[in-house]
Amino acid sequence: xxxxxxxxxLELGGIFAIMSLGLYMSYKILxxxxxxxxxSFTLGCxxxxxxxxxxxxxxxLIFAFIAGTLAGIVTGILTTKFxxxxxLAGILTMTGLYSINLAVMGDKPNVSLLGCSTIFTPFDxxxxxxxLLLIGFFVLLxxxxxxxxLRTQLGLALRACGDNEDMxxxxxxxxxxxxxxxxAIANGFVALAGAIYTQHQMFSDISNGTGTxxxxxxxxxxGLTFIKKDKxxxxxxxxxxxxxxxxxxxxxxxxxxxxxxxLKLLSxxxxxxxxxxxxxxxxxxxx
Amino acid sequence: MLELQDISVIFNERTVxxxxxxxxxxFQLQKGDFVTIIGSNGAxxxxxxxxxxxxxxxxxxxxxxxxxxxxxxxxxxRSRFIGRLFQDPLKGTAPSMTIEENxxxxxxxxxxxxxxxxxxKHKQEMIDxxxxxxxxxxxxxxxxxxxxxxxxxxxxxxxxxxxxxPELLLLDEHTAALDPKTAQKVLSxxxxxxxxxxxxxxxxTHNMEDALKYGNKxxxxxxxxxxxxxxxxxxxxxxxxxxxxxxxxxxxxxxxKILLR
Numbered sequence: 001x002x003x004x005x006x007x008x009x010l011e012l013g014g015i016f017a018i019m020s021l022g023l024y025m026s027y028k029i030l031x032x033x034x035x036x037x038x039x040s041f042t043l044g045c046x047x048x049x050x051x052x053x054x055x056x057x058x059x060x061l062i063f064a065f066i067a068g069t070l071a072g073i074v075t076g077i078l079t080t081k082f083x084x085x086x087x088l089a090g091i092l093t094m095t096g097l098y099s100i101n102l103a104v105m106g107d108k109p110n111v112s113l114l115g116c117s118t119i120f121t122p123f124d125x126x127x128x129x130x131x132l133l134l135i136g137f138f139v140l141l142x143x144x145x146x147x148x149x150l151r152t153q154l155g156l157a158l159r160a161c162g163d164n165e166d167m168x169x170x171x172x173x174x175x176x177x178x179x180x181x182x183x184a185i186a187n188g189f190v191a192l193a194g195a196i197y198t199q200h201q202m203f204s205d206i207s208n209g210t211g212t213x214x215x216x217x218x219x220x221x222x223g224l225t226f227i228k229k230d231k232x233x234x235x236x237x238x239x240x241x242x243x244x245x246x247x248x249x250x251x252x253x254x255x256x257x258x259x260x261x262x263l264k265l266l267s268x269x270x271x272x273x274x275x276x277x278x279x280x281x282x283x284x285x286x287x
Numbered sequence: 288m289l290e291l292q293d294i295s296v297i298f299n300e301r302t303v304x305x306x307x308x309x310x311x312x313x314f315q316l317q318k319g320d321f322v323t324i325i326g327s328n329g330a331x332x333x334x335x336x337x338x339x340x341x342x343x344x345x346x347x348x349x350x351x352x353x354x355x356x357x358x359x360x361x362x363x364x365r366s367r368f369i370g371r372l373f374q375d376p377l378k379g380t381a382p383s384m385t386i387e388e389n390x391x392x393x394x395x396x397x398x399x400x401x402x403x404x405x406x407x408k409h410k411q412e413m414i415d416x417x418x419x420x421x422x423x424x425x426x427x428x429x430x431x432x433x434x435x436x437x438x439x440x441x442x443x444x445x446x447x448x449x450x451x452x453p454e455l456l457l458l459d460e461h462t463a464a465l466d467p468k469t470a471q472k473v474l475s476x477x478x479x480x481x482x483x484x485x486x487x488x489x490x491x492t493h494n495m496e497d498a499l500k501y502g503n504k505x506x507x508x509x510x511x512x513x514x515x516x517x518x519x520x521x522x523x524x525x526x527x528x529x530x531x532x533x534x535x536x537x538x539x540x541x542x543x544k545i546l547l548r
Contacts, residue, residue: 153391154400156384160392163381170379170448172366172396230383230431 007132009251013244014135015197016215020223020243021142021236022068022189023216028235029150030182031162032079035090035213039097040071040187042209044194046104049111049204057119061195068191069184071097076180101206110205118199131200138196142189143236149185150232158182190216211264218267219243221274246270289316289339289455289487294348296334296511308334310511311348316504318353319485321478323498325534326508332491335508336457339489341365353454367397370448370486372441372461379444382433386424386443387413389432393447416446420476438469442476449480456481458490474501495530505530509538 019041026034044064051060071093078089105111123130149155161168161178168175190212198204223242227234246267253266296309309331316322326332337343339350341362350357357365372379380389390413391405410428417425420442424435432440441461448456458477462470478501481488492498498505505522507515514537517525525533 148404149402151405152402153395153405154402156388156392156405157395157400160381160384160389163383164378166373166378167381167444168392169363170366170371171392172363173392173400174361174363 004128005251005255007128009247010244011131011135011200012197013247014132014139014240015193015200016219016247017139017240017243018142018196019190019193019212020216020219020239021139021146022186022193023213024220024235024239025146025182025186025189027217027220029159029162030179030186032086032179032183033090034072034075034183034186035087036071036075036093036097036183036187037090037190037212037216038209039094039101040068040191040209041194041197041212042101042204042206043067043071043097043104044191045198045204045208046101046111046206047191048195048198049113050104050106052113052116052118052199053111055117057117057121057199060199061119061192064191064195065188068194069188071191072183072185072187073180075187076176076183079183080176080179098206105204105206109207110203113199113202113204116202118202119196120199135196135200138192139240142192143240146236147233211267214264214267214271215246218271218274219246221271221278222246225274225278288318288351288353289320290314290349290351291339292349292351294335294338294350295346296331296338296343297346300346307511309338309345312511312513314506314513314516316487316489318487320504321481321488321502322490322504322506323502324489324491324506324508325493325495325498326506327538329510330508330538331511332508333459334511336371336459336489336491339365339455340369340371340457368454370453370456372444372448372456372458374460374463376437376441376444376464379447380432380440383431385429386417386432386435387428389443389447390416390450393450396451396453416450420446438465438473441465441469441473445473445477445480449484449486452484453486456486456488458488460491460493463493478502495527495534499525499527499530507534507537514538 019037023034023037026032044067047064047067048060051057051063075089075093078084078092079086084092102109120131120134123134126133150159157168157173158178158181161173161175165175168178194208197208219242220239221242222245223238224235227238227241229235249270250263250266254260258266291312291314294309294312295307298306298308312335324332334343338345341357341360345358352368387407387410388405391409394409413428414425422439422442424439424443432443435443462473465473474497488502490502499522503518505517506513515533
């Protein structure tokens with residue numbers, strides 16, 4: 001493995017760490033399996049591609065975040081106000097988003113950004129570390145935000161909401177509002193990750209988001225298997241670590257000659273292994 | 288003051304399973320009243336609590352608490368004024384959060400959940416409150432609530448429900464899942480807190496002794512009606528056997544006479 005490959009893995013790991021941090025909000029904090037992410041990741045890609053093509057690379061991040069937030073709000077309203085199961089609500093939003101994503105990209109299945117300037121362009125002088133530095137900065141920023149937010153009174157209420165809904169309602173907290181807020185933030189970060197991914201890869205594809213949920217889950221579960229601490233700071237670090245670790249496994253597999261088409265299968269198997277390993281050890285301890 | 292006017296609740300309306308859970312329930316309580324409610328399963332006791340707390344909406348009638356019309360207020364808004372304890376001790380606390388975090392949430396009842404950072408500012412207050420439980424929890428503020436026993440969790444829930452003094456407290460068989468000794472401890476703790484803060488309280492119980500021992504009023508429920516109101520001198524002079532007799536004659540429910548004690 002040479003430096004380019006290691007850097008590439010770290011960069012992608014960082015981008016997917018942002019996505020995983022979003023998923024951590026919905027999957028871990030709110031305890032909602034949110035499948036919207038497959039759609040909102042692509043939504044971030046699409047929005048980012050369009051804005052970058054019109055040379056607004058930085059603006060694109062903001063708008064991608066907002067678009068993702070809206071997608072999360074839709075799923076939130078479906079689950080809370082219309083009482084649709086969270087899993088199904090996510091699938092519904094994701095399915096609907098497919099058409100919206102196509103429309104955003106001007107009814108084309110992919111958009112190339114070759115020759116466009118991206119968020120990375122102004123830092124070209126630090127080549128080859130400029131991408132990693134910028135992505136690392138974003139990861140740090142989001143970690144700090146979540147670290148602060150989850151320890152506020154509002155964050156506390158949000159965490160309690162995923163822990164015991166009855167108790168939260170009895171404490172005069174609107175659980176519906178909490179879920180919508182949580183899903184909005186989660187999908188906002190997922191779309192942001194999609195936006196950065198698009199500018200990193202210099203193209204956006206309608207199928208970019210397929211399997212995002214599994215990648216995020218893999219990162220969270222792998223990370224939390226290595227770092228078993230309950231403190232928020234450790235958990236956030238575990239998610240970032242998991243995302244990068246996971247990306248390295250994929251990179252190594254590719255280097256060993258695994259055809260890239262098998263990556264999704266590898267992701268799925270990895271999630272199964274991670275979950276199974278924790279559960280099997282737990283059963284052993286019980287006996 | 289709590290007032291229920293002509294409250295009716297119907298489940299599965301216009302189906303074969305239609306069930307009138309409450310039919311025209313009326314009563315008025317003064318501030319500080321402590322009512323014990325007895326009645327067999329399906330008498331509508333829990334439905335009464337659900338309709339007061341907002342988990343179930345009334346088909347007809349009005350619920351008024353201290354001049355506020357609660358009838359169409361959503362559940363979470365009502366819980367600004369109403370504290371609740373359930374039979375299941377696991378229901379009232381968040382297991383993967385610490386005692387301090389749980390109490391901190393309880394202390395925010397009725398306030399806006401702000402972006403202010405969670406702080407240990409009120410630690411001493413919490414320690415003092417936990418000391419009053421006399422369960423040794425005051426040294427375990429950092430412990431996850433999930434590691435506490437059922438009795439400890441129910442006692443903590445009681446503390447949380449009364450941490451910001453509610454205008455009304457609903458106790459739904461809150462000691463039924465605890466062992467007899469812990470149950471008595473939690474019960475006496477409840478009545479101590481209720482007396483101290485003069486909280487209007489409704490308590491469901493299946494224990495006739497407790498029904499007389501605690502509170503100043505007793506309701507007997509059957510088939511969605513309150514069929515007997517006991518208060519004042521009649522209640523004070525009543526023995527447990529008399530209550531059992533009254534209960535079984537008025538509800539025509541003789542079968543579980545022995546179990547009622």
